[in-house]
Amino acid sequence: MSSNEMRQFVLAEIPQGKLTNSNFKLETAPIPTPGDGEILVKTRYISLDAANRAWMQGATYRDAIEGGQVMAGGILGEVLESNDPNFQAGDLISADGGWREYAALPGSVCQKQPHIEPKTHLLSIYGVTGLTAYFGFLEICQPKAGETVLVSAAAGAVGTIVGQIAKIKGCRVVGTAGSDEKCDWLVNELGFDAAVNYRNGSVFKDLKEACPNGIDCYFDNTGGEILEAALFQMNIYGRISCCGAVSSYDGAPPQAGPRGVPGLLVVKRLTMRGFIVSDFFAGSSVGTRTDAINQLKEWVDAGKIHVLEDIVDGFENVPDALIGLLAGENRGKRIVRVND
């Protein structure tokens, strides 16, 4: 590789079942030259998200990723050259820069970021992950002190933050995760009141024990069996925040939805609502994007939120990092350090 070349991962083909390494192809390409209104960005960190896998299934809130394209993904990068008056060399930006070491991006799709340390917090607590937890939980669930809050994929990037915000709000917090070790960690290290290993084969009964007063708020990262069990245990006027459906991303599409829809929604007067975090950036009953970041920062600085990050080193490891995330091997926010 010459000095004007870089590495990038192309999605060689759309996976039919579980995502594997062979779905990606590592390529060498010329470092791009930014055009009018574009900036040249050097990738520092790449954010790994379950949504990366969902994007391969078809159009969502963004176009589907197609085979042969550079794999999409959130990055934190440093501006090297700028043809956009809003940016200059040395700025930090976040964007959907894709899995490559350098990118030429229109300035209009990049968000300038402050210089803070650790920089990774810009992709975790102060990035889409933290904001998703903040708005998706506070705005949609509207939790009240004393209520029971269930969070699925609780040991993941968003789940760890939702659980801690729920504790700050005075709720009883129960999480689900995929191993006994993770469950112990949620309770002993993160302050969850209880945790349920959904792989034990008794989700319904275990949730019943963990939520003796029923469930008032459910922050759903998974869909599937946990959602169905939760629906049957929701209290009247319960709120379900639909953040993701990771149980169905990495495999065949689900053949059926949860029983109890819509019957239980009617008799228990439940609300289920899906969202995309950017819907709330301009304003919500819990503030704007700036308000959210300020509040999260206050909680972090006061030691009320522990920021859990799972950093993987080396650009070449991005595909494995995503495959492992989909298998549930991370705790907290998984990020690949490319160059910092």
Place this chain on the structure above:
Amino acid sequence: MSSNEMRQFVLAEIPQGKLTNSNFKLETAPIPTPGDGEILVKTRYISLDAANRAWMQGATYRDAIEGGQVMAGGILGEVLESNDPNFQAGDLISADGGWREYAALPGSVCQKQPHIEPKTHLLSIYGVTGLTAYFGFLEICQPKAGETVLVSAAAGAVGTIVGQIAKIKGCRVVGTAGSDEKCDWLVNELGFDAAVNYRNGSVFKDLKEACPNGIDCYFDNTGGEILEAALFQMNIYGRISCCGAVSSYDGAPPQAGPRGVPGLLVVKRLTMRGFIVSDFFAGSSVGTRTDAINQLKEWVDAGKIHVLEDIVDGFENVPDALIGLLAGENRGKRIVRVND
């Protein structure tokens, strides 16, 4: 039957499958004597509602009806004697009086009604039916002019009103019903823009044709296949008002829910919300119960809402009237005239 006796229907046993006449037993009983705080009511009209069947399946927003009890149901009655200072002989009341010719009821569970003609309007447009349409559609769907509104069980009591309110609000209105005759009637008599016979075996395709711009609001009376088809055709930020699940009331409980929950809720940012009409009586973004009745009356008086009633004569016909309603034989609000 002596002059101090009356007829009543007892739910002999909880139906295991479809409701039949043999689930009910016609009995003779003494006309009751009202106790302290009670009023003696003579039943004028009995309201038939799909919810009557749901009550047999288990506890909902009310206790389950059990075998051996007088069948529950909404009535319009005249007060004959009163031991409650809030009521006097000659007053009209509505209540869950049950399927009997007379009832002694606590005054506290009865709602005084004005003397209007036809009295049946107190059970249809100005009763739970009209209020369910008003609040369940306007408050939960928040329709805007130009949006596409889908209503299932559109030829039923609530559906006929929702569809007409949606037209008043300037929406494109599409209904589903169980026969071509009903569909023609919805379009030609009630002003729906299109109607789909869900028994034609091509619900998804037929809805696609009827809703070329997708669906913004779905008022769901049925659940099941129509809900699933609607979910896949909802536009982003769509709202689904979950009013009932009549597709699953009269038979075995459903083995699965609609595909697309929660995945489509996330990617399309949909809201699904169940409700019980009385939740809104004290206030909502579209007013109180009194505001709702005043607005409905204005629309009825202006000829903008046609009140569709399907009156069956004779107390002895109440079970058949309900069985027929569950089979979809009514158009508009089904009511049994007991004595008027």
